[in-house]
Amino acid sequence: MSTYTLTQSIPAEAGYDLVVAGGGPAGTAAAVCAARLGLKVLLVEATGCLGGMGTSGLVASFGPVSDGERMLVGGFMRELLETMWAQKAFGPQVVPEFLHSQLNRWVPFHPEHLKRILDEFVVQAGVEVRFFTRLVQADVTGRRVNGVVLSNVEGLRYVSAKAFVDATGDAALAAAAGAECKVVLRDTDTVSPSTLCALLGGMNWEDPAYGEGWKGLDVVKNRVRNELVPKAIEDGFFTQEDRFFPGMNRVAKQGATLNAGHVFNLNPLSIRSLSDGMVFGRKLAVEYTEFYRKYVPGCEDVELLATAPVMGVRDSRRIVGEFELTMDDFRAKRQFPDQIAVYNRPTDVHPSNTSKEEHERFLKDFHGKDNLGRGESVGIPYSILVPRGSENLWVAGRCHSSDTKVHGSIRAQSAAYMMGQAAGTAAAQSVATGQPADDLDTSRLVATLRSAGANLPQKELSRQMTRA
DSSP, X not given: OOOOXXXXXXXXXXXXXXXXXXXXXXXXXXXXXXXXXXXXXXXXOSXXXXXXXXXXXXXXXXXXXXXXXXXXXXXXXXXXXXXXHHTTOBOTTOOHHHHXXXXXXXXXXXXXXXXXXXXXXXXXXXXXXXXXXXXXXXXXXXXXXXXXXXXXXXEXXXXXXEEEEXXXXXXXXXXXXXXXXXXXXSSSXXXXXXXXXXXXXXXXXXXXXXXXXXXXXXXXXXXXXXXXXXXXXXXXXXXXXXOOOOEEEEOSSSOEEEEOOEETTOOTTOHHHHHHHXXXXXXXXXXXXXXXXXXXXXXXXXXXXXXXSSOBOOOXXXXXXXXXXXXXXXXXXXXXXXEEEEEOOOOOOOOXXXXXXXXXXXXHHHHXXXXXXXXXXXXXXXXXXXXXXXXXXXXXXXXXXBOHHHHHHHTSHHHHHHHHHHHHHHHHHHHHHOOOGGGOOHHHHHHHHHHTTOOOOOSOOOSSOOOX
């Protein structure tokens, strides 16, 4: 490819303490929590709403928030859950046990309602939000980010700040700032594919097949996965013989979100691949809607109302952090002095192709002995949010530093909200004390998070973060 050198003067803005790139779960939590601690915060988001995969991506179900005995999440995430419960933003079948006492229970919600709740949170906290705004470049001196170049309908802007949080999912800011990253594409046989989720209407949840309450929904969902999808594959119904099927979640009286149809071999860091994937994903959404009409009870009149405007990417680029959380840590249920959250979720790395071997590998991993049991958890240490050697840049969400299998567990939205709270809180501490990201007093960070309601049960604290 030939090159073109652009020389241009653009408007420059200053006065922000923190710029957060990405308004998904991690970025929203980072921005709100930092603003509550007194920082002047700018939150930039490429779409027109907050919530990321939960709203724009129509992945309208939180990963597990309980360890089977108690609610495991705390702080901002617990506040969000309690607000959603009070405002009836969950699916009609959601009961308190989903939040407090069920193991590996996904929690469906109404995506449009979540958008409005997050709007309220940022407005109340005094966060400045710029929608339809993307990061273009970073201005860096040594280990310090000085500012970022942003692009939106008004053109380019240079914005300087004291601290930065990368919550883009793809580690876009970290990569632009020169942080060491690893790109996770198709180089191993365990990299998750992407999915374009959809919104469906016309569901007859009163069909006798569903019985009453959430248990009937579970029965039908398991029948769809274990009986009806294999039957459709045997009939030659599908374009691709995709044996793994996350399925449909009830989010309204007659509505559902559909997480189905893997887009294999998609490169989330290639615009050509993303564009082709969106076209194929929309075709798959029609195919799976027709599957439901033909094979699944209560779905005879179901309609495809919309596909998500963004691809559901599970993995792309992760930072090389001050520490990498690995399966050895996960198996050991390791707890850390500097942990900023605890979590319990299976290692959910979707099949990378349509082979029976990959499907069996997924089932073995997801239901295997390495996963966490009732009352158990693994700690998420602060150090996986810090790009190696970073002075004033943090990441939060799925671009954190972990190996592929652990990433399959803690990439969920509920964990991302907790990482975001930690990153925003760390940024506030750094601005107040001058402590760099890679030498932050983590005992003070943990104390601040605990005072904000975070569930951090570790008995031992340390000023120093966990390192390799």
